[in-house]
Amino acid sequence: MTSSRPLKELEIENLLLEEESETFDACSEDEEDHLSVDDVQSDYEDDLVDEIISEEVAEVSENIPNNNKEPRPSTSTTNRIIILPQRSVKGKNNHCWSTVKGRTQTRTAAINIVRVVRGPTRMCRNLFQPLLCFGIFFTDEIIEEIVTWTNVEISQKRNLNDVSATFRDTNFVEMKAFIGILTLTAAMKDNHLTTIELFDISFSGTRYVSIMSRDRFVFLLACLRFDDKSIRLTNRSLDVFAPIKKVWNLFITQCRINYTPGSYVTVDEQLLGFRGRCPFRIYIPNKPSKYGLKIPMICDSSTKYMFDAIPYIGKGTETNGLPLGEYFMKELSKSIHGSCRNITCDNWFTSIPIAKSLLKEPFKLTIVGTIRSNKREIPEELKNSKQRAIGTSMFCYDGPLTLLSYKPKPSKMVYLLSSCDEDGVVKSSSGKPDMIEFYNQTKGGVDSFDQMCTQMSCSRKTNRWPMALFYGMLNIAFVNSYVIYCHNMQSKNEKPLNRRAFMKQLSTDLAKPWMEKRLEIPNLSRKLRENIQNIIPNSSVTNLVQGKDEPPAKKRKYCAFCPWKLRRKTQAECNKCKKPVCGEHKILTCLDCK
Numbered sequence: 001m002t003s004s005r006p007l008k009e010l011e012i013e014n015l016l017l018e019e020e021s022e023t024f025d026a027c028s029e030d031e032e033d034h035l036s037v038d039d040v041q042s043d044y045e046d047d048l049v050d051e052i053i054s055e056e057v058a059e060v061s062e063n064i065p066n067n068n069k070e071p072r073p074s075t076s077t078t079n080r081i082i083i084l085p086q087r088s089v090k091g092k093n094n095h096c097w098s099t100v101k102g103r104t105q106t107r108t109a110a111i112n113i114v115r116v117v118r119g120p121t122r123m124c125r126n127l128f129q130p131l132l133c134f135g136i137f138f139t140d141e142i143i144e145e146i147v148t149w150t151n152v153e154i155s156q157k158r159n160l161n162d163v164s165a166t167f168r169d170t171n172f173v174e175m176k177a178f179i180g181i182l183t184l185t186a187a188m189k190d191n192h193l194t195t196i197e198l199f200d201i202s203f204s205g206t207r208y209v210s211i212m213s214r215d216r217f218v219f220l221l222a223c224l225r226f227d228d229k230s231i232r233l234t235n236r237s238l239d240v241f242a243p244i245k246k247v248w249n250l251f252i253t254q255c256r257i258n259y260t261p262g263s264y265v266t267v268d269e270q271l272l273g274f275r276g277r278c279p280f281r282i283y284i285p286n287k288p289s290k291y292g293l294k295i296p297m298i299c300d301s302s303t304k305y306m307f308d309a310i311p312y313i314g315k316g317t318e319t320n321g322l323p324l325g326e327y328f329m330k331e332l333s334k335s336i337h338g339s340c341r342n343i344t345c346d347n348w349f350t351s352i353p354i355a356k357s358l359l360k361e362p363f364k365l366t367i368v369g370t371i372r373s374n375k376r377e378i379p380e381e382l383k384n385s386k387q388r389a390i391g392t393s394m395f396c397y398d399g400p401l402t403l404l405s406y407k408p409k410p411s412k413m414v415y416l417l418s419s420c421d422e423d424g425v426v427k428s429s430s431g432k433p434d435m436i437e438f439y440n441q442t443k444g445g446v447d448s449f450d451q452m453c454t455q456m457s458c459s460r461k462t463n464r465w466p467m468a469l470f471y472g473m474l475n476i477a478f479v480n481s482y483v484i485y486c487h488n489m490q491s492k493n494e495k496p497l498n499r500r501a502f503m504k505q506l507s508t509d510l511a512k513p514w515m516e517k518r519l520e521i522p523n524l525s526r527k528l529r530e531n532i533q534n535i536i537p538n539s540s541v542t543n544l545v546q547g548k549d550e551p552p553a554k555k556r557k558y559c560a561f562c563p564w565k566l567r568r569k570t571q572a573e574c575n576k577c578k579k580p581v582c583g584e585h586k587i588l589t590c591l592d593c594k
Contacts, residue, residue: 080426082394089379089396095352097379097396097403101423109421111359111366111400114340118262118300120484128488130502131509133481137254138179138474140172142247147175149225157223166215173513177211178220180510182458182474184208187503191458206531211511226466240279240316244466248311251473255307255480256335264301266445267332267345269294269312270453272472278465280314288454293469298332299445301344305483306449306476308332311469325349330363338364342420344442345369352377355401355419368418368439371403375415378403384413393433395424404435452479456503478503512536561585 084099091097119125127133151169158167170178184207185191190198197203199214208217226244227235235242273289274281282294297309310331319327329349343358343365350369358365373383382394382405394405400421406414416435425434456478459471482502489496497505515532518524556569559582570582 080392080431081424082388082392084381084394084396086381089381091375091377091379093376095377095398097398099396101395101397101402102399109400111340111364112342112420114263114342116260116263116339116341118260118302119487120259121257124258124484125488125491127484128492129509130481130485130497130506133485133488134477134506134510136258136484137251137477137480139250139254142250143172143175143179145247145250146224146226147172149227149229150175150220150223153223153225153229154219166213166219170220173517174212174220177511177514178217179474180507180514181208181211181217182460182471183478183503183510184507185460186456186458186475186478187500187507189456191460207535210515210528210531210535212514221460221467224467224470226470241311241313244469248469248473251477252309255309255476259300259305259307259480259484261300261305261307261336261341262302264342264344264442265298265333265336266301266442267296267298267329267343267349268443268446269296269348270309270446270450270472271295272468273459274462274465274468276463276465276468280312280316281465282312282314293465293472295472296328296332297446297449298343299449301442301445303483303487304445304449304452305480306446308335309476323351325351326354326357329354329358329367333358333363333365336365337362340364340366342366342368342442344439344445346443347372350417351375352398352401352417355417359400359419366419368416368420368435368442370439371415371417373413373415378405378415382415384411391431393424393426395433402435404433406433406436449479452499456499478506481506508535559585 087099089097089099120127124133124136127136147170154167154169182191185193185198188204190204193204195214195218199208199217201209208214226247227242232243239245241248271282271284271287271289272293272295274292278293280293281291283291284294294312295309296312297306299306310328312328317324317327322330325348329343329345333343338361345367347370350367350371352371352375355367357363358367371378379396382396382403384407388407390407390409392407396403400419402418402420402422402424404414404416404418404424406416408414414436416433416439418435422435426432427434427437430437453472453475456475457471458474458478459468462468462471482499485502486496496502515536519529519532554571556571557573557580558564559566559568559570560579562568562582562585568582570580572582572586573580
């Protein structure tokens with residue numbers, strides 16, 4: 001199942017996973033209760049693969065009972081594969097498994113042949129600037145939608161007699177500058193700071209105050225809206241996700257159409273930390289945030305690009321009678337149906353019916369994932385026993401399905417399911433089954449993506465769940481745009497910027513038009529003007545302010561009518577005879593007299 005990847009893909013992956021701060025404390029995804037709502041916690045399964053894979057395999061016992069009723073270890077793989085004596089075994093629901101693999105094909109199965117080229121789509125291959133890469137995700141349509149409903153909220157909060165700049169309506173250019181500030185807080189890891197510290201020159205420098213005043217930034221944060229509040233109550237009765245649904249759909253559509261994933265993808269969930277009121281907030285104790293909004297998503301296993309996501313909205317999720325895991329698996333993979341790709345997932349998504357269903361038309365997808373030990377399809381013979389040696393594996397088959405039972409330590413068992421029509425193979429170098437090796441290589445797509453979002457996050461403390469989701473969308477756009485930027489730069493054999501430099505450049509490009517507009521204000525303070533000119537020194541507006549494009553000043557001459565002893569100079573002159581005239585000898589004439 002494993003295959004060598006081009007050097008370019010490895011370089012992109014190294015760039016994405018480059019450590020720029022303290023290590024990220026990841027949690028075991030397979031131990032989570034994905035159905036727990038609010039503070040209700042269910043029982044957890046013990047089949048944790050993340051904990052298992054990190055541990056070294058213990059020494060395998062050589063003295064294993066070998067009678068006709070006990071499983072026999074295979075001598076061909078150094079006693080690591082146990083072969084059951086019977087030809088078939090059954091689960092609690094009478095699901096029949098074969099202990100011997102059927103006739104293997106000499107050619108690769110058609111379901112395992114993928115004919116796709118990973119990378120940006122045609123319209124995104126010529127984007128080499130951070131702003132252009134980010135703009136294909138946060139499009140002008142999305143920003144205009146935010147500006148429209150934000151102005152509606154501003155008009156309701158603003159006093160009729162208040163005409164100050166802090167409370168005026170916003171526009172497209174200012175909203176991009178607002179996003180530029182959030183981008184800079186992510187790059188500098190300042191998102192945890194209060195706005196007082198953020199806009200304090202002695203504490204955070206002059207970048208933030210050069211883009212926008214603190215009062216204006218706080219006011220926009222309070223007024224940011226994504227829908228029409230007047231019809232929100234009506235829409236919420238039909239769809240609890242209505243307050244940000246339109247903006248979310250526009251954003252996810254761009255994520256789908258801008259990138260073609262590779263042969264191996266990963267399905268898992270991301271938890272956006274949020275502790276305020278929300279009808280679909282859930283509790284996952286092993287996540288760093290514990291409380292928040294759960295977003296199942298699908299990512300490319302190699303580049304970590306997220307190309308589809310569906311928020312989990314609790315009981316309001318319409319699954320059309322399907323189990324939640326099967327529903328999300330099929331909905332997330334819609335854009336790759338019929339492509340023969342492989343999906344790696346955890347035990348919340350994996351089951352025997354899902355694996356069989358995805359093999360059929362129109363899906364034509366294979367899966368490799370952990371499976372919970374309480375599934376009724378798992379035979380009792382594959383479960384743990386005291387006589388079974390540590391580090392041993394047991395395989396059983398059902399057509400293209402392969403079920404693995406692996407014992408990494410005395411009280412722990414791992415169950416993996418694969419629909420790739422593969423044999424039970426144990427690698428002699430590591431002593432682990434080939435299925436587990438493949439699962440380890442491809443399981444981290446969503447986890448690594450979530451880690452990158454956390455390392456440079458623009459999320460701020462908020463009591464409104466649409467704002468928490470908006471911050472999450474920005475973090476997704478930052479990672480996805482950087483993936484496309486790295487791919488395009490390496491396609492023309494140029495070294496891309498590191499991720500922090502990419503974010504800084506993106507912030508400057510987003511805020512530059514608004515800073516140029518601020519320079520046109522005639523009564524702007526000299527200190528603020530100098531700060532902006534230091535940030536954008538090559539701007540045309542900056543050059544105009546500095547006098548580089550102004551016409552040369554007129555030479556001062558002595559007044560033609562004053563005594564020479566006064567030596568009074570002036571730049572004014574008569575319109576007819578062009579004689580220099582001082583203020584004392586000027587004559588003002590109205591339009592009628594002229």
